[in-house]
Amino acid sequence: EVQLLESGGGLVQPGGSLRLSCAASGFTLRSYAMSWVRQAPGKGQEWVSAISGSDDSTYYADSVKGRFTISRDSSKNTLYLQMNSLRAEDTAVYYCAKGLSVYYRDAFDIWGQGTMVTVSS
């Protein structure tokens, strides 16, 4: 079964760091573009970052550029999101999502269950 399982969320103080993980099963992560999408409480979805499936190129929303880093470990079939300099407005449920192809601009056919990140003092 094709599945994504996120972990690593939690409560962190403003200015702190967290690393989210997304373990993939049932498919090879390297063969598809992968993204992180977040949803603040009571709000809609916001695309955060993507990594292409072809050449490891990375892409970021302006709101997180310079603070977040997306990466992938093919040996572990796991996607990561390193989040630094966290702000209150980063509070959200973070989902990893699988693209339909290797191309970073794509629809997402598989989503994880989400992991909650709360930035608060």
Add this chain to the structure above:
Amino acid sequence: DIRMTQSPSTLSASVGDRVTITCRASQSLYNWLAWYQQKPGKAPKLLIYKASTLESGVPSRFSGSGSGTEFTLTINSLQPDDFATYYCQQYHSYSTFGQGTKVEI
């Protein structure tokens, strides 16, 4: 950045109704648009991609149409399981989601 505007924000309907949700983009997307269904506490579920292609396993009562800047999701004969929030997503330039349409009884 491409802005996505969905309408209506909330839609009251009954089982058996035909429901239409509209998504407008601030610039042309060609057909790079997807629709998702989300239920409380759950991840979004892909329904439609490339504006009108039905995702595998999605019931045929869901359909998508449009191109350029105006797109429509139609649900024929609304079922109890369809009461949820629906989002459009453009993926012509990075990715942006609409603000959502809640379909309620």
